[in-house]
Amino acid sequence: MTPAMPRTALAWSVLLVLLLLAAETPALAQAGVRGIDVVGYVATIRPDMQTRSVSGTVDVHFRVVADGLTTIVLDRGELAIEDVRHDGKRLEFELLPRRLRVQLGRPFGRDTSAVVTVSYRGQPRFGMQFHPERRQVYTIFSTSQWLVCIDAPDDKATLDLTVALPAGLLAAGPGALVSEQPGGDGTVAHRWRQSRPVSTFLYGFAAGPFVQLDGRHGQTSLRYLGAGQSRDELGRIFDTTPDMLDFFASRAGVSYPDDAYTQVLVAQTAGQEASGFSMLSEAYGRALLNEPAGVSLMAHELAHQWWGNLVTCEDWRHFWLNEGFATFMAAAYEERRFGPEAYREQIERARQRYEEVRLKDGDKALVFANWDRPTANDRTVVYQKGAYVLHLLRQQLGDDVFWAGIRRYTTAHAGRSVTTEDFQRSMEESSRMSLGSFFENWVYRR
Numbered sequence: 001m002t003p004a005m006p007r008t009a010l011a012w013s014v015l016l017v018l019l020l021l022a023a024e025t026p027a028l029a030q031a032g033v034r035g036i037d038v039v040g041y042v043a044t045i046r047p048d049m050q051t052r053s054v055s056g057t058v059d060v061h062f063r064v065v066a067d068g069l070t071t072i073v074l075d076r077g078e079l080a081i082e083d084v085r086h087d088g089k090r091l092e093f094e095l096l097p098r099r100l101r102v103q104l105g106r107p108f109g110r111d112t113s114a115v116v117t118v119s120y121r122g123q124p125r126f127g128m129q130f131h132p133e134r135r136q137v138y139t140i141f142s143t144s145q146w147l148v149c150i151d152a153p154d155d156k157a158t159l160d161l162t163v164a165l166p167a168g169l170l171a172a173g174p175g176a177l178v179s180e181q182p183g184g185d186g187t188v189a190h191r192w193r194q195s196r197p198v199s200t201f202l203y204g205f206a207a208g209p210f211v212q213l214d215g216r217h218g219q220t221s222l223r224y225l226g227a228g229q230s231r232d233e234l235g236r237i238f239d240t241t242p243d244m245l246d247f248f249a250s251r252a253g254v255s256y257p258d259d260a261y262t263q264v265l266v267a268q269t270a271g272q273e274a275s276g277f278s279m280l281s282e283a284y285g286r287a288l289l290n291e292p293a294g295v296s297l298m299a300h301e302l303a304h305q306w307w308g309n310l311v312t313c314e315d316w317r318h319f320w321l322n323e324g325f326a327t328f329m330a331a332a333y334e335e336r337r338f339g340p341e342a343y344r345e346q347i348e349r350a351r352q353r354y355e356e357v358r359l360k361d362g363d364k365a366l367v368f369a370n371w372d373r374p375t376a377n378d379r380t381v382v383y384q385k386g387a388y389v390l391h392l393l394r395q396q397l398g399d400d401v402f403w404a405g406i407r408r409y410t411t412a413h414a415g416r417s418v419t420t421e422d423f424q425r426s427m428e429e430s431s432r433m434s435l436g437s438f439f440e441n442w443v444y445r446r
């Protein structure tokens with residue numbers, strides 16, 4: 001997500017939207033409590049820009065991880081459920097607040113696999129943004145507002161997503177593009193396959209009458225999309241992307257995990273990471289043309305492809321492992337690009353914002369439970385205090401030991417969901433030091 005720095009005039013409205021989204025983020029307990037582990041989703045959805053609505057069907061492929069499972073619970077945001085089926089037969093279901101409880105009709109044994117198909121429709125208030133005047137539609141963060149799923153970061157799954165969009169639009173989506181098939185009703189079915197399991201909050205797409213510029217860096221195809229910019233301008237806006245990819249890959253010790261990376265300049269959203277692409281506001285893109293050094297937000301979103309997307313917080317209590325990391329890594333990129341003073345400025349800005357919150361008695365431990373209703377202060381804790389604490393750890397360990405620890409942490413947990421204990425353990429194994437008092441002071445205590 002965006003660091004929500006007040007860099008643009010949109011920052012406050014964006015912040016509000018993000019707070020709403022985060023407030024609505026369901027956090028179901030772990031797979032054992034859920035009774036299922038979702039392996040993959042196969043979904044077809046139809047967004048309607050004019051009515052700001054969406055309808056869809058999703059096959060939820062899951063493995064049973066409990067004995068004699070008779071019900072499953074899925075997140076549905078505010079979607080209306082039309083029909084739930086297994087093997088073609090209708091299943092009984094009931095609606096809970098933001099959730100759907102399905103009666104399986106008979107006990108399902110442990111380790112069996114099954115597919116439940118859910119048909120739904122709704123008018124997402126958030127999670128999907130409609131800009132009919134610009135012919136743009138895109139998703140943002142709160143996936144269960146447009147796709148019935150397990151909306152929790154620890155249940156990583158594959159996705160086969162088909163989105164029916166008006167003809168003539170370009171779109172970015174998760175993983176690899178499979179096909180673009182005209183539907184005969186003025187729509188084109190864009191189909192993507194995300195074959196590496198990722199967290200559902202990273203699912204999404206962005207579509208509009210975009211201009212496209214293609215590039216390549218090593219093994220990675222690059223694509224830049226924007227409306228209202230020329231291809232030449234897109235090239236200038238995103239000219240640091242290849243350098244960023246190299247920098248983060250070397251800091252992570254892991255190559256960029258997908259074949260392609262797309263950056264889309266959308267109508268309003270300030271910044272949002274997704275699987276294999278990111279969205280930035282076109283206002284930010286315009287600002288970059290005048291101020292090419294303002295790459296922090298772009299770097300933040302790209303850093304998420306490793307810290308947040310590849311290595312993901314297990315639940316929202318450990319959200320700083322996504323957001324504190326991305327904020328810190330953006331500062332580290334600025335250090336490499338513009339020199340140590342640029343890094344110090346970013347860290348000092350983070351420290352000051354954290355200090356303001358601390359003086360207002362808004363400080364919290366970095367690991368905290370109640371992310372269900374986060375305040376602006378909570379966000380500062382997760383983003384800015386998180387980045388500042390990583391800087392302090394870097395100071396304590398020295399560059400060689402610190403970055404070796406980051407590489408150990410990232411390579412050991414690539415593709416997985418993690419807790420703060422995993423991070424501490426990696427840093428301790430790498431440094432051969434006990435970091436208990438550091439973590440106690442800066443991470444677990446306010």
Ligand SMILES: [Zn+2]
Binds near residue numbers: 001300326
């Ligand atoms: Zn972020």
